[in-house]
Amino acid sequence: MSDAQHKPGAGRIEGGIDAIVIGADAEGLTAAAYLGRAGYNTILLEAGVDIGGPVCARELCPGQNYIDGEHLISILDPAVIADLDLYRHGVSYAARCLDTAYFFEDGETLQLGGDLQMAAAAFDDEEAGPAFQKFITDVFEAAAFCRPGFEAGPASDIEKAMRAAPRALAARLNFFSLAPAQEVLDAYLPDGPLKAALLCEAGFRSAAAPHEPFSFMTLVRRWAGEIAGLQGACAYPQGGAIAVVTALRRAAQAAKVDIRAATGVASILIEQDHAAGVELEGGGQIRAPIIVAAGAARRVFMEMIGAAVIDIEFQRAITAARPKLASGHMHLALKGVARDEKTRAHMNRRLVYAPPREALRRAFADARAGRVPSDLMIEAVFPDALDEETGGEKMQLLSAIAHPLPFDEAPDAARRGEVEKAILANIEKFAPDIEDRIKARALRLASDIATSTGAPAQDYAAPPSIIEQVALARVASSAGYVGGLYFCGREARIGAGLSCAAGRVAAKAALFEAKRGGRAA
């Protein structure tokens, strides 16, 4: 311990703290803000320098920044916005209900309004129109019903709701939760661009391919989201996704949360099977009866607590192999303002390139086998067009997510080149000749985002099927029965994208337990 004595704070024990939150990503900030608002003396510890986890602003080239991590929000928990007054803390939408333009291989396009219920009602096709309406009605109903299930909340609540489900809905939920997206869409919709577009949506940012079991739930999960009161919509916040994180940070600060960056946690102290505090990497202890951990389960339980003192069954569940698939983010700084009319018209939409069914299936097979697929799904936005405040005169930003890509722990330059080429080739399919206009580019793979947050790359791989995520989230949020420890890390989150529901649920559970146990602040 002689080494530790030289460091500031070594050997110091800090008390009088009610709650510690480990990890200052969106979920951690959410949990800390909730605890702070409840009057708990809360400390938020972040090992890295940046607050906000993977979501942060980076420079692409002089004069042009991009938002790393996420570029749209779709499943942000409405309860968090309301409870933490995020609108007051600065969240506003530059575009609250993004229309989507789908592009297909044969050059065809399809536009869907951001309000899917309205889009379905107005869908101009004799055969597909009514089918689409029935589909949206059925899926939206099921998605709204499932919402509590996607929050890893108390199991008893969901069970009660399930038992009360009408028989027809229960049968449908059963089909939706087990069947491949392809089967469900085939059962509802005639062949055509609409089906191809929805098939893509179902496979996007998930490791479950649309032709494989449980994959339809990916879409149900997305459509369980609600942005500005609109179910299944996508929004672009003023300033990008980072605006949400900034607002969360303000909310936490307003709730008197002590946010400490560059303060890594070495271990979680457990006394009598109850969390008692943390030991910091620089030495020193902070003691508190409530700990909320937002890191990856492996890191929290295997390293901060240690395999030797966690239950074998719990360890097996949280360390089980995850799918080897990932999404890739690409940010392009484009010279000048787009000239071709087609692109211009689409610029304040969400643009999706939807490969054909067969190509999509092969892409998943390739990615899983570690090859870079030639066809990729692309979701792209022009943040500058959506958000006029950030727009430059001479340059324009395009932010895209490509899926599915192989998951690489540490991709070499050749692999990066290959991925970049594949992504650009697929962007070209809806934005021809874009390559000539690229002034700067940034490819952000799972491993890059992981490096910037100090997490293992595996944390940013594509999540497994929703069913598996739900099951895993329930196991992970039990925190291995350690009293006073609440988990809202990767494994407790369901679905891809910024949600904050896990942070809310963890904080609420902590508050509930503390009140019940008489350990209130």
Place this chain on the structure above:
Amino acid sequence: MTATFDLTVIGADEASFSAAAVAARTGASVAIIRPRKRKNMAASYCDMPNFVWRRLDLHEYGLSLERISARVTLGPDGATVTTHEGVRETQAALAQEGKADHLLWADFVDEMTALEAGRRLREAASMPKNGAAGFSLFSGSVRDCAALAQATGSCAAALDDYLEDDALKTHIAAHALGPTGLGGGEPGSALALSEFFDAHAWRVRPDEDGPSLLSTLETACKDSGVEFFTKDLAEIAREGARHVVVSLADGETIKTRYVLFASPGAALKAGMRASACPLAGHGAATAVLRIALKRPMPPAAQDDKAVFQVLDGAGDLQIAREAALDGRLPDNLPVEFEYAANGDIIVRTAYCPAAFRDDEGWREWTGQDRQAAARRMIDQLARRIPEFSANVRKTKIEVIGAVSPDRPPVFTGPGFAAGMENIIIQPNRHNAVAAAVQLVDRMLAGE
């Protein structure tokens, strides 16, 4: 003319006949619709559970049961892996082969069999009406959820987590996934493991020159008052809230409360897509080849009562699965074979494409495709059995589950999507007979 039945079973295999006979014996009125043409290519082994045997009193028909002696995988370079239904027997065999995994075998079999979450998933998938039961998966205890996470994962991940020996993993994957045509990397393919270890494969032997199991079950159906319709299916439609009307090719109609397709093959033939079960293995067809030999050969591994798989590595299953979904016949086709009582070899593979795809798009199976499939299956055997190709005298092939790309399915997914939740389609299963009979019991009990 419209006849009315409680249950209509569509299909002509062991599971269909067993389910129909059991339902008739419990007092239901039952019809069986089977296609006009029928080759007797069916498996000579199946899971014939005790409770079905008892309920149909099959011993009275002169049948006897014999255990499948072993499951054997013929790997590359003469390497074989053998397992038995008896756990200790297998452990001893694995220990003899010097596999470290023999110590884990008993625990592995126990854990896979006991994957309760898996059973609930499968039941939920084949019983759409009972949806709430399946969906309550969302609300299980922490322990249930851990099991569910495992069951919804892939077969490959489950094997990797447990075992070390690659040849053994290949062996288990081959036998567990073989009938489903899955690749092992799909979510939910871990269920095949729990089902494989849960089922007991029996070879049903008739008396000397007696009728086969299938004919016996047909007799049992007739004895129990099941009505047979040897006609093609034309259409299935809904009538009122509770009934389904099945129209036959000659215009005759059957009104019924429940329709059961005991195998996805029968459903596909009728233009219906199989169920939502993770083991359904959509997009693949099963080919069965019966090979008569010129002169008798010693059986592989000196055991004519075993079930054999020919596979180089577990990864080949996934490659074959992708090829089948691509509309191609896989190059390295995984095949299963066994010896019939008369010395013929019966070869099976579930890794054929449901339809073929070439430059012009999707097309149906042709006679040439059948021949090519037969040739490939023979080639696969010839890679393991010396001088095999030259010894083939006669072959007969049947393809189950081939679809016609031109003819759109009547409807896909579980029946409720078309407003007919009383139509039930079973996926490929190891314990098809048990599952079909249990389903029928629950259906008629009104669950």
Place this chain on the structure above:
Amino acid sequence: MIFPAEDMIVDSPRATPLYAAAASASEANIWTSVNGWSLARVFTSVEKEYHAAKNSAAIADLGALSRWAVRGHEAAQFLSRITTAPAPRLGIGESARGLILDGDGGVLDLAEVSRLSDGLFLLTTPTAHARRLQLGARGVDALGEDICEAVAAIGVFGPRASDVLSAAGMKMPGEDVAASAVVRGVETAARPIQFGALAGVELIFPAADALTIWERLVRRGKAGPIGLDAMEILRIESGAPRPGVDFVAADHPGTATRRTPAEIGLPHLAPLDRGWYNGRRGLRYVATQPERRLVTLSIDDERSMPGAAVFAGGKPVGRITSCAWSPAIKRVVAFADVARPVGAKEYEIAVPAPGEGRVAAKLYETPESALAKAFRQAQDAAAKS
């Protein structure tokens, strides 16, 4: 150490290294199978073997139990993760009993841990837990090796046990510590064990020397072999529940019943204030007052059978799980799984014969139940203060 339930389906049982010796000694020739190993139930007569063990000495083939050698830097932590035995606190040569629990605190098995040297432990369990040891070793620097196939094990029980060993030239270095040594050219480990209330020594040595050592104990030590049936009486008298008979392992396929340590009458083997073990946090969630308890009863009857209903205050409260005629107290001693009130002292047992009604039964204090009682009293006292 206790044998688990006999195998339901005898699936070609294997012969232990001592099978040949046991077979030639067996006059009764009644065999069974445990964990897939052949085991003699009776050699001469149950009563004779019982009395020999109680008053003189008896030797038993313990080869059907599952044994693991555990090595590694963190072997002690590994064992205290797998079992509730306090492995890190064991000195060299010491042994401790414990339980194997699942994450929810359900009992999977009994266990016994001995420390042979700094980095070498011996783990003995009634049934094998290969998967558990594989999983438990993940993230921990320890390795368990299954030594069942490689070794033979003989238990020597009874008041004359140490005389038998000396006569056979097998006297081990210490009287009450486990040790390994080379005895007459044979690498042997010996450790004190309890079989029920009987103290004894367990000898563990390479399978190849099995017959030599058995012969030496029989010829020079004049010890007679004891079969499973006589040991069963000793077991119930001592109050040791038998896995698969008196309780079902929590991970047994198809079981819906999970039993906590308190429910099988062994709360003292899994105290919550002992160092970390798998399932301790789960146990905290379980109600402190168990809903059921496994109790030992003495029954004023000679015909009681497992499965017979147990009554308390006229109401059915449970069933007999195992029982045996005890020649010592001339009564049937039995384990019974009873529901609340678990504290009742007087019971009645239904007698199987028609029209015979019920017979009286009383709680029977065994060495094990005395330990449990003392533990509960200490706990209650601690809770009050």
